[in-house]
Amino acid sequence: MTRNSTRGIQVILALHLLLWGVTPLYSLGADPEVLKPRVPQNQLAEVRTWINPFPATPENIEKGKQIFHGKGFCVTCHGRDGKGLGNIPGLRGKLPRNFTDRAWQAARTDGExxxxxxxxxxGTDMAPFIPLVLTEEEAWHVLLYVRSFGQPR
Structure with missing residues (x-):
């Protein structure tokens, strides 16, 4: 992905904010269906077998953190602390996941x-990020960082 492509996606998000307000980009935590899989039922068994090829080392988690807060702009919806950025009036659709929710962390596989x-x-405004924004390797690193939100601190 080129720097211009990433910038284009950021411009689209900014325009969305200007035209529609902050709806539905920000939220507080997970919705009531937190334990319901988002992967279609006919793909779920296979997807659950996918394993992150990168170990959860401090270096790999840090790589994921840099992508989460930078190129991946995950922080825009999920917040710096992984909880989401508040329940904004007029929010449409399901809320972005609260990555600190241990029940959700336990229920979802890395493959999902x-x-x-x-x-x-x-059913959400979560768009595909691979390959438009992230490489597969970068995505796996982001997931290591996402998993770190569910760890005791």
Missing amino acids: LFWILKNGSP
Whole structure:
């Protein structure tokens, strides 16, 4: 992905904010269906077998953090602390996931999260990020960082 492509996506998000307000880009935590898979049922068994090829080392988690807060602009919807950025009046659709929710962390496999980064999240405004914004390697690193939100601190 070129720097111009990433900038284009950021411009689209900025225009969305100007035209529609902050709806539905910000949220507080997970919706009531937090444990419901977003992967279509006919793909779920296979997707659950996908394993992150990168170990959860401090270096790999830091790589994911840099992407989460930078190129991936995940922070825009999920916030710096992974909880989301508040329940804005007029929010449409399901809320972005609260990555600190341990029940959600335990229920979702890395393969499911990777599938969402590749395909988007049905019923939400979560768009596909692979390959438009992130490479597959970058996505796996982001998921290591996302998993770190569910760890005791």
